[in-house]
Amino acid sequence: MRIGILGTGNMADALGRQWARAGHEVFV
Secondary structure (H helix, E strand, O other), rough: EEEOOOOOOHHHHHHHHHHHHHHEEEEE
């Protein structure tokens, strides 16, 4: 699953890391 994260900061960073660890393709 491809996930795009809008925004910056700790919340976006933490979500991105968890999704990437779960095997999703993440771009910010």
